[in-house]
Amino acid sequence: MSDALASSRTHALTMAGRGIRLSRRNIDAVITAMMLPIMLMLIFVYFFGGAIDTGTEYVTYVVPGVLLLCAGFGSSSTAVSVSEDMKGGIIDRFRSLDIGGAPILAGHVTASVARNVVSTALVLGVALLIGFRPSATPAAALAAAGILFAFIVAISWLSAAIGLLAKSPEAAGGFTFFMMFLPYPSSAFVPIDTMPDWLHGFADHQPVTSVIESLRGLLLGLPVGSAPWVALAWCAGLLALALGLSGVLFRVRTA
């Protein structure tokens, strides 16, 4: 059993190395994925921000939301790479080497996390340049990073499951749109109480909001209440769903 575990680990590590190498070779797509959140941040801060009253400097308000949009958008591209693997002959080659679905998907998720660490750092760097001033204690900053990390892992696995579900890489690409727009009906760009009443229920309780509220509170040194726990619960729930779903889908797709 420990033998099987060790070989699974080698498989997952090898697959992760592959994923990271392929991301590096596909650097133009990675850069596009990084540019988009940065452009959005600049647009919101300089074009719309002046008209939005959030009680603080708008850049301070919006950066946590942009970090999250960047993470969601970056993670969702996992769906495309998984779908490409399923379409090509390589999945049969992997299977005939007796490599399970879990290590293959784990490789993609690891590559996704690596990409997101870079893009998050980049977005944060630009945010600092344009006047974002966090006032977090080291512990709070670490907690914020941890929550963002959990969110990236959960969304990446969910994307991997979507990649198995999609009939083609193009269809899988649709998930990136979903993840790009999900932060809009949340507190990412404008306070929720400025939205119409019927949206409050969704906006208040969707997973993205709890993550943003946690990041904002932790980075700015504000009281966070139960938001971090709600965020972690969402991430754990989504991850469990994604793991279960991808296990079933992998078996169905390769039957």
Place this chain on the structure above:
Amino acid sequence: MTSHPAIEATGLEKSYGNGNARVRVLRGIDLRVERGTVFALLGPNGAGKTTAVRILATLTTADSGTARVAGYDVVADRRRVRGAISLTGQFAAVDEKQTGEENLRMMARLSGLSRADARRRAAALLDRFGLADAGGRLAVTYSGGMRRRLDLAAGLVGDPQVVFLDEPTTGLDPRSRQELWQVVRDLSARGATVFLTTQYLEEADQLADRIAVVDHGLVVAEGTAEELKNRVAGHRLDLVLTSREAYLRLASRAVHHAPENLTLGLPTDGTSARVRALLDEIDPDGTEVARFALRGATLDDVFLALTGAAPAATGHYQEQDQDQDQDQDQDQDQEPTHV
């Protein structure tokens, strides 16, 4: 060691789809391949070749029937089978954005080799497949033949006992095809069992110790190339006829048709007595046959006689492809006039 055959399959059946759309891809296939031999599954497109390979390679399960590969059951002992085989399919299973060397090293690591061993194995395989100089280049820059060789090499990192090749030379130019044939011969010389599918008779004839002809999910004939050729008839009498009427009257008896020059090929054993009798029978007045030629039967004749379908001839398929392309182009050109 027991002396089990490399591959043994009995009554394999497989269908896809439901209801009226249900397609019976395999309708009860039996196969037996001895160890260390090259076996070709020969058949037209849609005959069920790929499905048979996928079942034997544990990638899909049969609806009924059993199969053992390298002595292990493909369902119950799937893991052991996977440890003993490799599959190179019709679609290249290499990462274009990795170099040849990286692709092979990755596969070697996945097969359980240590880092150092994987590096050595990758270098040895690149060398063996004539890719040593290209090993550091991304696979996307490779020619079709190089990519196919890399693909094949990637399947061999684990030193498999049984190698499955699903249409290994489809789409390759003649020179790359020759190179790949040599690779298959080398594999066999090293003691591996090779199971290949092909729609090219010449390929089966060149490579295989034994050939099974499949059509519509059934094995319609099995044997050595020689045995199969003898099954139809030893020889073929090609007749050039004097009239279209004579051509049409005799067409149903022929195994070879060339209407453009009114030529028909009829099976015969090649003896003087039989040829004379045949000529007398079909042309008693001596007016309908202009010329004749006697030739040994080819696998094409076998294929045609057994499946009723014209096979793809290796030497011509590229021209045929081009013809099809041109046809499509013409169709497209015509479309606007319909609108």
